[in-house]
Amino acid sequence: MPLSRLLDWRLHALVIVIALVSEFVGIQKVPLGPGTLLLLPLFYAFILGVLFNHNVTRTARRFIPERISEAAGPLILLSIMPFIARFGSTIGPAIEDLVQAGPALILQEFGNLGTMLIAMPLAVVVLKMGREAIGATYSIAREPNIAVISDKYGLKGPEGIGVMGIYVVGTMFGTLWFALMAGYLTSLDIFDPRALAMACGVGSGSMVAACSAAIAGTLPELKDELLAFSGASNLMTYATGLYLSLFIALPAAEKLYSLLKGQREAKPAGAQVAPSLNSEEMSQEERPESNLPKTALAMAAACAVAWVANTVNGAGLIAALPGMLILYGMTMTGLIITRFSPFYLPGVAWVSLVSIVMTLPFFPGNAWLTEQLSAVNFLAIVTPVLAYAGLALTKRELAMFREAGWKLVVIALLVFTGTFLSSALIADLFL
Template sequence: MPLNQLLDWRLHLLVVVLSLGAEFIGILKFPIGPGTLLLLPLFYAFIAAVLCNPHLFSGTKRFIPPVVSMAAGPVILLSIMPFIARFGSTIGPAIEQLISAGPALVLQELGNLGTMLIAMPIAVVVLKMGREAIGATYSIAREPNIAIISDKYGLKGPEGVGVMGVYVVGTMFGTLWFALMAGYLTSLDIFDPRALAMACGVGSGSMVAACSGAIAGALPEMGEELLAFAGASNLLTYATGLYVSLFIALPVAERLFTFFSAKRGVAPDALAEEDAKVAKDAMVEERPEQQLGKTAIVVAVVCVVGWVVNTINGAGLIDAAPGMLILYVMTMLGLLVARIMPFYLPAIAWVSLVSILMTLPWFPGSGWITEQLSFVNFLAIVTPVLAYAGLALSRREFTMFRQAGWKLVIISLLVFTGTYIGSAAIAQWLL
């Protein structure tokens, strides 16, 4: 996408306004049974952005043209990166605690199998789904998981329908579901907060941000430690999650489907072939590290957006300026490393590694770096991410959501719940 569209002032100004309003409302708490439901500013920002989306209500096109929505899509990933850098900066100072919890961090990835143990029997036995249940339940259905299904089955088949359906639901509601679920489970005091934070690592960048933010919001006195556990877990997920999904989860899903269906096929409600093709094409867009010049400018803009939004529940512009500049440098260094490395690892992982390295106790100046970053509220800089996400939803995604049907909505929420609780349970046991 051309740089002038990515820098459309209407997009970034709208995100600033929505995010500032959300931050002004703050965290709302609602007692529900034995626990408490937390509504974070990122929740309001997302909902407000969806309501402003020109693809949802035609009347909004007079004020927010579709080109603004189109520009928001590529900006989402870039807006997550400063948060990931802030995320990683909590890991370095807590490196000793993380090493002591090493086995729990590594093995909790097996909690992904919880997706099938809960969702598969309901999908096949109760909802009478066919092979789309395999794609829908074998993972949390983020981009690497879609790539696995695309390579093995193709996205036009029933397995592709399943994984894309969960992906669409996750794109629209997954972040909010993780935030609500994590905050509520924290209030129940059943799990160790560190186990809940580790379980956040199984999701996408925005899911991890919302999930860990909810837990840290419920337990602010442990905020930095919990973010460190969630960040380390997410980093390990990049290294191990793809292989767990490919070599363990998918074969198990095939066997469970055969067992529960008793070899009885059910015709899937197929998505339109054009939707599947476009969704597949969207996965192979040029990565940001391949366009460092343009990326550097856009990242600078989203850092400024986060810097302004941080003034409500963080520090003032002057106090927070060095911290935001450090996050910008960490982000660009991570992208540069991703560009020059001879093997592929997601740029977000490199950004996280750079921020971890720069905040390790023995890194020169790490104390000063950590002090400056303390002026940047981690929740404040993730709120704009959700605003960009709400505006980025396209007509196709709204259409795919309607076509996916209520069955995939139910299965998606079961998948998210099973993955999170399964990972938390394993981490709790190992801790």
């Protein structure tokens, strides 16, 4: 996308307004049964973003150019990276606690298998779904999981329809679901909050941001410790998630599907009904590390938006400026490493690693860095991310959501719930 689109002042001004309004509303607690439902500013930001989306409402179509919605898409990933850096900066100071919790951090990754154990029986036995249930339930259906299904079955078969349906539902509602679910479960005081924080590390930047923010918002006195556990878990997912999906989760989904069907079904040889989102349409946006000068300018704009949003519930502009500049430097350093690294690791993982190393006890100046970063409220810099996400919903995604049907919505929410609860249970047992 042209740099001029990414730097369009109207887009960033709109996101600033949405973020400030959302931050002024603040955290609202709604009693619900034995627990409390936590409504965070990022929730309002997403709703307002959708209402201002050119593709969603007629009113927005009159005042918001389509190019604004188009430019918001790439900025989701860019704007999440300063949060990932802020996230990683909580891991370094807590490294001793994380080492002690090592077995729980490693083993809770197997909680991802809970997606199919909870969702697959309902999909096959109750909702009478076919092989699309395999693609829909073996993972939370983020980009690496789509790549596995695309490589093994292709996206035009039923497995591809399943994984793409969950992907679209997750894109539209997954972040909010994780935030609501995590905040409510924390208020019930059933699990160790550190276990819930670990369960947030699902490998999706926006989901882990919302999830960890909800838990830390419920227990602000433990904020830094909980963020450290979430960040470490998410980093572990980046390192192991693809291999766990490919070699364990997908074969297990195939086996469970066969057992539930009572027979081994032959894999379809011919093309099935094609989903409306095919592999070419799924082709990648330009990765941030592929054009570093362009990314540096767009990242500066995203950081400026987060800097202004931070003024309501964080420090003032002057006090927070060093911290935001540090986050910008950490982010760009991580992307530079991503660009020139001899092996592939996602940019968000490198950004996280850079911020972890720079805040470790032995790193020169780590105490000063940590002090400056404390002026940046991690909740506040997530809020603009959800505003960009709401503005970025495309006609294609909305059409895919309509075509996916209510069955895939139900399955998607069960997949997300199963992943979170299974990971939290395993982590809680080993803690």
